[in-house]
Amino acid sequence: MNSSNHQLATKTVHAGKPDQSFEGAVTLPIFQTANFLYAGEENYHAVRYTRLNNNPNQIAVSKKLAALENAEAAVVTNSGMTAITSALLTILSHGDHILFQDSLYGGTFNFVCEDLPQYGIEFDFIDGNQPESWSEKIRENTRAIYVEAMTNPLLKIVDLKSVVRFARKHGLVSLIDNTFPSPINFRPAEWGFDLSLHSGTKYLNGHSDIIAGAVIGKKTHVENVIKKMNHLGGSLDPHACFLLDRGIKTLALRMEKHNQNAAVIAEYLNNHPAITHVNYPGLADHPNHTLAKELFDGFSGMMSFELRGGVASAEQFIDRLSIITHAASLGGVETLITRPATTSHLGLSPEERIKTGITDRLIRLSVGIEAERDLLAEFEQALQGL
Ligand SMILES: *Cc1c(COP(=O)(O)O)cnc(C)c1O
Numbered sequence: 001m002n003s004s005n006h007q008l009a010t011k012t013v014h015a016g017k018p019d020q021s022f023e024g025a026v027t028l029p030i031f032q033t034a035n036f037l038y039a040g041e042e043n044y045h046a047v048r049y050t051r052l053n054n055n056p057n058q059i060a061v062s063k064k065l066a067a068l069e070n071a072e073a074a075v076v077t078n079s080g081m082t083a084i085t086s087a088l089l090t091i092l093s094h095g096d097h098i099l100f101q102d103s104l105y106g107g108t109f110n111f112v113c114e115d116l117p118q119y120g121i122e123f124d125f126i127d128g129n130q131p132e133s134w135s136e137k138i139r140e141n142t143r144a145i146y147v148e149a150m151t152n153p154l155l156k157i158v159d160l161k162s163v164v165r166f167a168r169k170h171g172l173v174s175l176i177d178n179t180f181p182s183p184i185n186f187r188p189a190e191w192g193f194d195l196s197l198h199s200g201t202k203y204l205n206g207h208s209d210i211i212a213g214a215v216i217g218k219k220t221h222v223e224n225v226i227k228k229m230n231h232l233g234g235s236l237d238p239h240a241c242f243l244l245d246r247g248i249k250t251l252a253l254r255m256e257k258h259n260q261n262a263a264v265i266a267e268y269l270n271n272h273p274a275i276t277h278v279n280y281p282g283l284a285d286h287p288n289h290t291l292a293k294e295l296f297d298g299f300s301g302m303m304s305f306e307l308r309g310g311v312a313s314a315e316q317f318i319d320r321l322s323i324i325t326h327a328a329s330l331g332g333v334e335t336l337i338t339r340p341a342t343t344s345h346l347g348l349s350p351e352e353r354i355k356t357g358i359t360d361r362l363i364r365l366s367v368g369i370e371a372e373r374d375l376l377a378e379f380e381q382a383l384q385g386l
Protein backbone atom coordinates (compact mmCIF):
# COMPACT_ATOMS: atom_id res chain seq x y z
CA MET A 1 0.00 0.00 0.00
CA ASN A 2 1.34 3.43 -0.92
CA SER A 3 0.88 5.51 2.19
CA SER A 4 3.64 8.07 1.70
CA ASN A 5 1.23 10.98 2.24
CA HIS A 6 -0.28 9.61 5.41
CA GLN A 7 0.42 10.64 8.99
CA LEU A 8 2.68 8.43 11.10
CA ALA A 9 -0.21 6.96 13.13
CA THR A 10 -1.90 5.83 9.89
CA LYS A 11 1.34 4.38 8.56
CA THR A 12 1.91 2.36 11.75
CA VAL A 13 -1.38 0.57 11.04
CA HIS A 14 -1.42 0.33 7.24
CA ALA A 15 1.97 0.88 5.58
CA GLY A 16 3.69 -2.12 4.01
CA LYS A 17 0.55 -4.25 3.72
CA PRO A 18 0.37 -6.00 0.34
CA ASP A 19 -2.45 -4.72 -1.90
CA GLN A 20 -3.71 -8.22 -2.34
CA SER A 21 -5.69 -9.92 0.44
CA PHE A 22 -5.15 -13.61 1.15
CA GLU A 23 -8.48 -15.51 1.32
CA GLY A 24 -10.11 -12.22 2.31
CA ALA A 25 -8.01 -11.92 5.49
CA VAL A 26 -7.92 -8.37 6.87
CA THR A 27 -4.47 -8.87 8.41
CA LEU A 28 -1.47 -10.38 6.68
CA PRO A 29 -1.33 -14.09 7.56
CA ILE A 30 1.89 -15.61 8.91
CA PHE A 31 3.83 -17.32 6.13
CA GLN A 32 5.45 -19.87 8.40
CA THR A 33 7.45 -21.50 5.66
CA ALA A 34 11.17 -21.83 5.04
CA ASN A 35 10.92 -22.19 1.28
CA PHE A 36 8.68 -21.46 -1.73
CA LEU A 37 7.95 -23.08 -5.08
CA TYR A 38 10.62 -22.49 -7.73
CA ALA A 39 9.46 -19.76 -10.08
CA GLY A 40 12.41 -19.29 -12.43
CA GLU A 41 14.61 -17.07 -10.21
CA GLU A 42 17.86 -16.21 -11.93
CA ASN A 43 20.17 -15.23 -9.11
CA TYR A 44 20.96 -16.54 -5.65
CA HIS A 45 19.49 -13.62 -3.68
CA ALA A 46 16.17 -13.95 -5.56
CA VAL A 47 15.62 -17.59 -4.58
CA ARG A 48 12.46 -17.68 -2.44
CA TYR A 49 13.84 -18.84 0.89
CA THR A 50 13.16 -17.24 4.28
CA ARG A 51 16.85 -16.80 5.16
CA LEU A 52 17.15 -14.67 2.01
CA ASN A 53 14.80 -12.06 3.46
CA ASN A 54 12.05 -12.40 0.86
CA ASN A 55 9.27 -13.97 2.94
CA PRO A 56 6.04 -11.85 2.69
CA ASN A 57 6.04 -11.17 6.45
CA GLN A 58 9.64 -9.90 6.28
CA ILE A 59 8.84 -7.74 3.26
CA ALA A 60 5.67 -6.24 4.77
CA VAL A 61 7.19 -5.16 8.09
CA SER A 62 10.35 -3.91 6.36
CA LYS A 63 8.27 -1.71 4.03
CA LYS A 64 6.33 -0.39 7.01
CA LEU A 65 9.57 0.63 8.73
CA ALA A 66 10.88 2.41 5.62
CA ALA A 67 7.57 4.29 5.36
CA LEU A 68 7.69 5.30 9.04
CA GLU A 69 11.11 6.91 8.68
CA ASN A 70 10.39 8.35 5.22
CA ALA A 71 13.37 6.35 4.00
CA GLU A 72 13.95 4.56 0.69
CA ALA A 73 14.25 1.03 2.05
CA ALA A 74 14.50 -1.15 5.14
CA VAL A 75 15.16 -4.70 6.25
CA VAL A 76 14.27 -6.39 9.52
CA THR A 77 16.85 -8.51 11.33
CA ASN A 78 16.82 -11.13 14.06
CA SER A 79 18.23 -8.71 16.68
CA GLY A 80 19.36 -5.14 17.09
CA MET A 81 22.95 -6.38 17.22
CA THR A 82 22.47 -8.12 13.84
CA ALA A 83 21.29 -4.81 12.39
CA ILE A 84 24.34 -3.02 13.80
CA THR A 85 26.98 -5.65 12.99
CA SER A 86 25.62 -6.39 9.49
CA ALA A 87 25.48 -2.70 8.63
CA LEU A 88 29.05 -2.13 9.85
CA LEU A 89 30.39 -5.20 8.07
CA THR A 90 28.65 -4.06 4.88
CA ILE A 91 30.00 -0.52 4.92
CA LEU A 92 33.51 -1.36 6.14
CA SER A 93 36.21 -3.54 4.64
CA HIS A 94 39.68 -4.61 5.72
CA GLY A 95 41.88 -1.49 5.94
CA ASP A 96 39.02 0.96 6.49
CA HIS A 97 38.65 3.35 9.43
CA ILE A 98 35.49 4.57 11.19
CA LEU A 99 34.62 7.19 13.83
CA PHE A 100 32.35 6.23 16.73
CA GLN A 101 30.65 8.44 19.27
CA ASP A 102 32.38 7.80 22.58
CA SER A 103 29.50 6.43 24.70
CA LEU A 104 28.10 3.48 22.79
CA TYR A 105 25.48 0.88 23.70
CA GLY A 106 27.35 -1.91 25.55
CA GLY A 107 26.89 -4.60 22.88
CA THR A 108 28.05 -2.25 20.14
CA PHE A 109 31.05 -1.13 22.21
CA ASN A 110 32.11 -4.75 22.74
CA PHE A 111 31.76 -5.57 19.03
CA VAL A 112 33.78 -2.51 18.05
CA CYS A 113 36.61 -3.12 20.51
CA GLU A 114 36.80 -6.92 20.40
CA ASP A 115 35.77 -7.84 16.85
CA LEU A 116 36.51 -5.00 14.41
CA PRO A 117 40.32 -5.30 14.88
CA GLN A 118 40.02 -8.97 13.90
CA TYR A 119 38.74 -7.86 10.48
CA GLY A 120 41.51 -5.28 10.09
CA ILE A 121 39.09 -2.39 10.60
CA GLU A 122 40.43 0.62 12.49
CA PHE A 123 38.42 3.05 14.58
CA ASP A 124 38.58 6.13 16.76
CA PHE A 125 36.16 7.52 19.30
CA ILE A 126 34.98 11.12 19.06
CA ASP A 127 33.50 13.38 21.69
CA GLY A 128 29.94 13.92 20.48
CA ASN A 129 29.70 17.37 22.01
CA GLN A 130 32.94 18.68 20.45
CA PRO A 131 32.27 18.71 16.66
CA GLU A 132 35.30 20.97 16.09
CA SER A 133 37.57 18.15 17.32
CA TRP A 134 36.27 15.49 14.91
CA SER A 135 38.35 16.43 11.88
CA GLU A 136 41.56 15.72 13.85
CA LYS A 137 40.53 12.05 13.74
CA ILE A 138 39.90 11.89 10.00
CA ARG A 139 42.30 9.67 8.05
CA GLU A 140 42.71 8.87 4.38
CA ASN A 141 40.89 5.56 4.94
CA THR A 142 38.00 6.92 7.07
CA ARG A 143 34.78 5.58 5.58
CA ALA A 144 31.99 6.20 8.09
CA ILE A 145 30.75 7.95 11.21
CA TYR A 146 28.49 6.25 13.75
CA VAL A 147 26.43 7.89 16.49
CA GLU A 148 23.46 7.17 18.75
CA ALA A 149 20.41 9.43 18.81
CA MET A 150 20.41 9.48 22.62
CA THR A 151 23.13 7.86 24.70
CA ASN A 152 22.48 5.12 27.23
CA PRO A 153 22.10 5.66 30.17
CA LEU A 154 23.02 9.37 30.41
CA LEU A 155 20.71 10.57 27.59
CA LYS A 156 23.30 12.85 26.02
CA ILE A 157 22.49 14.17 22.58
CA VAL A 158 24.99 14.96 19.85
CA ASP A 159 24.33 17.74 17.39
CA LEU A 160 23.05 15.35 14.73
CA LYS A 161 22.98 18.07 12.05
CA SER A 162 26.74 18.50 12.53
CA VAL A 163 27.20 14.75 12.11
CA VAL A 164 25.45 14.78 8.72
CA ARG A 165 27.31 17.93 7.59
CA PHE A 166 30.63 16.42 8.68
CA ALA A 167 29.86 13.12 6.92
CA ARG A 168 29.02 14.91 3.66
CA LYS A 169 32.09 17.12 3.82
CA HIS A 170 34.40 14.12 4.23
CA GLY A 171 32.49 11.66 2.03
CA LEU A 172 31.58 9.36 4.93
CA VAL A 173 28.61 7.05 5.32
CA SER A 174 26.57 8.27 8.31
CA LEU A 175 24.98 5.71 10.63
CA ILE A 176 22.79 6.31 13.65
CA ASP A 177 21.33 3.99 16.28
CA ASN A 178 17.77 5.34 16.48
CA THR A 179 16.45 2.84 19.06
CA PHE A 180 15.77 5.35 21.85
CA PRO A 181 13.66 7.94 19.98
CA SER A 182 11.90 5.41 17.68
CA PRO A 183 10.63 6.63 14.30
CA ILE A 184 7.83 8.51 16.06
CA ASN A 185 10.22 10.92 17.76
CA PHE A 186 13.02 11.04 15.18
CA ARG A 187 13.38 10.06 11.52
CA PRO A 188 17.09 10.09 10.55
CA ALA A 189 16.53 10.01 6.76
CA GLU A 190 14.72 13.36 7.00
CA TRP A 191 17.89 14.87 8.48
CA GLY A 192 20.18 13.29 5.89
CA PHE A 193 21.51 10.17 7.62
CA ASP A 194 22.38 7.27 5.31
CA LEU A 195 21.41 4.43 7.66
CA SER A 196 19.28 4.20 10.78
CA LEU A 197 19.62 1.14 13.00
CA HIS A 198 17.17 -0.19 15.55
CA SER A 199 16.79 -2.73 18.24
CA GLY A 200 13.23 -3.78 17.41
CA THR A 201 13.25 -5.52 20.78
CA LYS A 202 12.65 -2.13 22.39
CA TYR A 203 10.08 0.51 21.37
CA LEU A 204 9.32 -0.83 17.88
CA ASN A 205 7.86 -4.10 19.15
CA GLY A 206 7.21 -2.58 22.55
CA HIS A 207 6.03 -5.64 24.46
CA SER A 208 9.33 -7.15 25.65
CA ASP A 209 8.47 -10.48 24.01
CA ILE A 210 10.69 -10.78 20.92
CA ILE A 211 14.26 -10.01 19.86
CA ALA A 212 14.42 -8.14 16.56
CA GLY A 213 16.16 -5.32 14.73
CA ALA A 214 16.05 -3.16 11.63
CA VAL A 215 18.28 -1.35 9.16
CA ILE A 216 16.52 1.58 7.47
CA GLY A 217 17.84 4.09 4.92
CA LYS A 218 19.32 4.56 1.47
CA LYS A 219 18.29 1.83 -0.97
CA THR A 220 21.76 0.96 -2.23
CA HIS A 221 23.10 0.54 1.32
CA VAL A 222 20.08 -1.47 2.47
CA GLU A 223 20.35 -3.78 -0.56
CA ASN A 224 24.00 -4.40 0.28
CA VAL A 225 23.13 -5.05 3.93
CA ILE A 226 20.55 -7.64 2.79
CA LYS A 227 23.15 -9.42 0.67
CA LYS A 228 25.60 -9.43 3.60
CA MET A 229 22.87 -10.71 5.92
CA ASN A 230 21.92 -13.42 3.45
CA HIS A 231 25.47 -14.70 3.95
CA LEU A 232 25.61 -14.14 7.70
CA GLY A 233 22.12 -15.55 8.31
CA GLY A 234 20.45 -12.76 10.27
CA SER A 235 16.90 -13.00 8.93
CA LEU A 236 13.89 -12.54 11.22
CA ASP A 237 11.52 -15.50 11.56
CA PRO A 238 8.05 -14.96 9.94
CA HIS A 239 6.24 -15.36 13.26
CA ALA A 240 8.49 -12.76 14.89
CA CYS A 241 7.88 -10.51 11.85
CA PHE A 242 4.15 -10.84 12.47
CA LEU A 243 4.58 -9.94 16.15
CA LEU A 244 6.85 -7.01 15.32
CA ASP A 245 4.35 -5.74 12.76
CA ARG A 246 1.54 -6.07 15.28
CA GLY A 247 3.59 -4.24 17.90
CA ILE A 248 4.33 -1.39 15.49
CA LYS A 249 0.60 -0.90 14.85
CA THR A 250 0.39 0.80 18.27
CA LEU A 251 3.81 2.51 18.13
CA ALA A 252 2.45 6.04 17.66
CA LEU A 253 -0.07 5.59 20.49
CA ARG A 254 2.51 4.05 22.79
CA MET A 255 5.19 6.66 22.13
CA GLU A 256 2.72 9.43 22.87
CA LYS A 257 2.08 7.88 26.28
CA HIS A 258 5.80 7.12 26.91
CA ASN A 259 6.60 10.76 26.09
CA GLN A 260 3.84 12.06 28.38
CA ASN A 261 4.49 9.75 31.34
CA ALA A 262 8.23 10.35 31.23
CA ALA A 263 7.82 14.14 31.17
CA VAL A 264 5.67 14.03 34.31
CA ILE A 265 7.94 11.57 36.13
CA ALA A 266 11.14 13.43 35.22
CA GLU A 267 9.66 16.64 36.61
CA TYR A 268 8.55 14.85 39.79
CA LEU A 269 11.93 13.17 40.38
CA ASN A 270 13.80 16.37 39.56
CA ASN A 271 11.95 18.18 42.36
CA HIS A 272 12.26 15.39 44.92
CA PRO A 273 14.67 16.14 47.81
CA ALA A 274 16.03 12.55 47.86
CA ILE A 275 17.26 12.88 44.27
CA THR A 276 20.36 14.84 43.31
CA HIS A 277 19.77 15.09 39.57
CA VAL A 278 17.80 13.62 36.68
CA ASN A 279 19.12 13.06 33.15
CA TYR A 280 16.17 13.59 30.82
CA PRO A 281 16.42 15.65 27.60
CA GLY A 282 12.88 16.97 28.09
CA LEU A 283 13.89 18.86 31.24
CA ALA A 284 14.77 22.51 30.71
CA ASP A 285 17.99 22.07 32.75
CA HIS A 286 19.31 19.20 30.56
CA PRO A 287 22.49 20.47 28.84
CA ASN A 288 21.19 19.42 25.39
CA HIS A 289 17.56 20.44 25.91
CA THR A 290 17.42 23.10 23.17
CA LEU A 291 19.06 20.76 20.68
CA ALA A 292 16.73 17.89 21.68
CA LYS A 293 13.70 20.13 21.18
CA GLU A 294 14.84 21.04 17.71
CA LEU A 295 15.62 17.47 16.62
CA PHE A 296 12.97 15.32 18.28
CA ASP A 297 9.18 15.35 18.19
CA GLY A 298 9.16 13.90 21.73
CA PHE A 299 11.76 12.94 24.33
CA SER A 300 10.86 9.23 24.75
CA GLY A 301 10.53 7.30 27.99
CA MET A 302 14.18 6.90 29.00
CA MET A 303 15.85 8.72 31.89
CA SER A 304 18.44 8.18 34.60
CA PHE A 305 18.95 9.70 38.04
CA GLU A 306 20.93 9.46 41.27
CA LEU A 307 19.74 9.29 44.86
CA ARG A 308 21.44 11.41 47.48
CA GLY A 309 21.93 8.31 49.65
CA GLY A 310 24.14 6.38 47.20
CA VAL A 311 24.14 2.67 46.35
CA ALA A 312 22.47 1.49 49.59
CA SER A 313 19.57 3.91 49.10
CA ALA A 314 19.32 2.99 45.43
CA GLU A 315 19.01 -0.70 46.31
CA GLN A 316 16.44 -0.02 49.03
CA PHE A 317 14.46 2.19 46.66
CA ILE A 318 14.39 -0.46 43.93
CA ASP A 319 13.42 -3.18 46.44
CA ARG A 320 10.37 -1.19 47.54
CA LEU A 321 8.90 -0.96 44.03
CA SER A 322 6.23 -3.39 42.88
CA ILE A 323 4.64 -2.61 39.48
CA ILE A 324 7.92 -0.99 38.44
CA THR A 325 10.00 -4.03 37.55
CA HIS A 326 13.71 -4.50 38.28
CA ALA A 327 15.04 -5.79 34.96
CA ALA A 328 17.37 -4.87 32.11
CA SER A 329 16.16 -3.86 28.63
CA LEU A 330 13.80 -0.99 27.84
CA GLY A 331 11.09 0.39 25.59
CA GLY A 332 8.31 -1.97 26.62
CA VAL A 333 4.81 -1.16 27.84
CA GLU A 334 5.91 -1.94 31.42
CA THR A 335 8.08 0.43 33.45
CA LEU A 336 11.53 -1.07 34.04
CA ILE A 337 14.25 0.03 36.39
CA THR A 338 17.91 -1.01 36.61
CA ARG A 339 21.28 0.09 37.88
CA PRO A 340 23.50 0.15 34.75
CA ALA A 341 26.60 -0.64 36.86
CA THR A 342 25.05 -4.06 37.59
CA THR A 343 23.65 -4.79 34.11
CA SER A 344 24.37 -2.97 30.84
CA HIS A 345 27.72 -1.56 32.01
CA LEU A 346 28.92 -4.48 34.12
CA GLY A 347 31.56 -5.13 31.45
CA LEU A 348 33.36 -1.87 32.29
CA SER A 349 35.77 -1.54 35.21
CA PRO A 350 34.67 0.80 38.06
CA GLU A 351 37.27 3.34 36.80
CA GLU A 352 35.96 3.18 33.22
CA ARG A 353 32.43 3.67 34.52
CA ILE A 354 33.40 6.75 36.55
CA LYS A 355 35.18 8.15 33.48
CA THR A 356 32.01 7.84 31.39
CA GLY A 357 29.86 9.32 34.18
CA ILE A 358 28.10 6.06 35.04
CA THR A 359 28.35 5.94 38.82
CA ASP A 360 27.40 2.85 40.84
CA ARG A 361 24.45 4.74 42.28
CA LEU A 362 23.02 5.75 38.88
CA ILE A 363 19.53 4.37 38.25
CA ARG A 364 18.04 4.01 34.76
CA LEU A 365 14.32 4.11 34.20
CA SER A 366 12.36 3.03 31.13
CA VAL A 367 8.95 4.58 31.65
CA GLY A 368 6.08 2.41 30.42
CA ILE A 369 2.51 3.22 29.52
CA GLU A 370 0.85 2.55 32.89
CA ALA A 371 -1.35 5.22 34.48
CA GLU A 372 0.86 8.10 35.50
CA ARG A 373 -0.70 8.46 38.97
CA ASP A 374 0.05 4.82 39.84
CA LEU A 375 3.69 5.30 38.86
CA LEU A 376 3.94 8.53 40.85
CA ALA A 377 2.31 6.93 43.91
CA GLU A 378 4.82 4.09 43.75
CA PHE A 379 7.78 6.49 43.57
CA GLU A 380 6.34 8.50 46.44
CA GLN A 381 6.20 5.51 48.78
CA ALA A 382 9.54 4.05 47.63
CA LEU A 383 11.36 7.35 48.25
CA GLN A 384 9.97 7.80 51.79
CA GLY A 385 12.77 8.58 54.21
CA LEU A 386 15.62 8.11 51.71
C1 LIG B 1 19.08 -3.08 23.02
C2 LIG B 1 19.86 -2.17 22.18
C3 LIG B 1 20.65 -2.66 21.12
C4 LIG B 1 20.80 -4.13 20.83
O1 LIG B 1 19.57 -4.69 20.45
P1 LIG B 1 19.23 -6.26 20.64
O2 LIG B 1 17.86 -6.34 20.07
O3 LIG B 1 19.30 -6.57 22.10
O4 LIG B 1 20.24 -7.02 19.86
C5 LIG B 1 21.33 -1.74 20.34
N1 LIG B 1 21.26 -0.41 20.58
C6 LIG B 1 20.52 0.09 21.60
C7 LIG B 1 20.49 1.56 21.81
C8 LIG B 1 19.80 -0.77 22.43
O5 LIG B 1 19.09 -0.26 23.42
